[in-house]
Amino acid sequence: MKSFIPVLISVIPIPILMIAFGVLWKKHPPKSINWIYGYRSIRAMKNDNTWKFANLYQARVWRWSGSILLVFALIFSLNFTKSYKEIPAWIFYTELGIMILTIIPAEIALRRKFDKEGNLR
Template structure:
């Protein structure tokens, strides 16, 4: 069975979006603390320092996670060509799980760098 364009189109949006938003947040991070755009957690929204650090760190996490996911997805789809009806769904759900779990490294980095009040740890 040949590689089909619809299968590829179904597995690349999540990694591409992660890469695009990672690059966007690196170049144009959300300037002010808000509940609409950017990496939003209680610790990240404590003050400007925690906000800027969280945006920068999450941008890096998403760029690298997106690249790794894109490579993984393409390899996985190419390896399992005969299961085109099932593979895109599994790959897509795996990508979503990785995307959601990508908040964990940023939470850990914020906890290491700042205390609960948003002051730098010494």
Template sequence: MASWIFMLCNAVLIPLIMICFGRYFMKRPPKKINALFGYRTAMSMKNDDTWEFAHKYCGRLWWIVGWILLFVSVIVFLIIWGKEDSVVDKTGIAALAVQVAALAGTIIPTETALKRNFDKYGNRR
């Protein structure tokens, strides 16, 4: 049971972080372009307009994907309630791998949206 609770807590951590930061980036993207905090890619850091666009777009993706991952993770862990620790552990590791892939996968649509809306110099199309 302790293993199940521990793995459930781990399984909801990334989705909750995505939901919180997604909402934060949608409402209040970082004001200044910086190298420490925010969605930092070469295209997003071209100027203030690309910076704000990237944060609002990525924030919306994180918010949506975070809720989906949270729902699916909780459902999966309810299904494996009472199973052996090895099943719980493997499920937790698989959930973590899927969540990290989903988190990293949001880079592709965000960069595509940036390229669709801005030229290579950061000017709006």
């Protein structure tokens, strides 16, 4: 059981951050277009409409995917405590990969809702 705590500490930060930013961006989305904070892609930063839509959409995606990742991280951490030296690394890289892949649905949603100039379709 002692090995479970370090594994847990190493695999939960990404899902917790995804959930936290998802909740934060839902309640308080970034107000203005900037390069520091918010969902920043070229398409999302076209105008205020694309910016607001992208941040609210990404908030929803991160809340759901972060929750699912957290459940899977806890399950894998509990089931594989014997190989605790290898598990955190591949769980961490899987979580990081999924976090990066959440860009895809956001960009697809932006492309469906807005044209190349950022005007509503």
